[in-house]
Amino acid sequence: MTDRTTALNAWLALEREAVWLYPLIGARVAAAADRARSSLATHQQSRDRLLAELAADDTTRARAAYEVPPLTDLKQARRVAQDIERRIQAACASALGASDRRDRMLPLIGLRTAALAELTWGGTAQPFPGLD
């Protein structure tokens, strides 16, 4: 398995977590339901893009459930969503660092997408998303 494959699998694992997480956010916090639906669609696309990229090299499997902190109000929903988006940014940065020039576009777009998604959940701009 190449370095890049390992990094993409780490990213894919987080996309699978996000695809599990956002319906939970939408179900538990009505005020976040629309935003959660939109985020779910985005992460489903990212997951599918990674699945296509990895093909037979996909070594991850979605878990039945993931650990989630208390999630009963909008503030908590924002915190949980920002956390997953930040972890995805870090994974994308790692994938970017493991990619040759011709392969950088996928993690670059993923990093930007997750950075913008964090803002939709109340985050603020950072100098170097994924690195701090």
Next chain:
Amino acid sequence: MVSRRVVVLGAAGTVAVGVGATAALGRLDDTLRAVGARPTPSPTDDDVELAATARAEADALVERARAEQVPDAVLAVLRSQADDLPPTDRTITVDADTFVAACRWVAESRADACVTAVSTDLAVVLGSSSAGLHQIVQQLKGAAS
């Protein structure tokens, strides 16, 4: 906690990677080592050029942000980006009608540079800063609407 990543294209011609504190050499370095990636020891002329351009663009955005009195938080992000890129004497004029358009233009320039850079470390820094500029664009557009 700040774990800031800095790429310095030093006078000795080496790409030094890191930040102030040893501990802050960063999760990325650890990750890069874990996946077997290594910094490019000697920057190519093209990489030196990319880094200098990025710094000049960053300085131009800071100046414009000061002139247009953008929110302090945005100015802080732009200053931080500029400070973490290697200094240059070069100056660049970002030709855009609005500050938001200027940020978007530089964000795209950084993304292009990211996929062009030979050094993976420089590519990561450029790609990450591009994402940060896209965040600023969205934040300012949100504030205006």
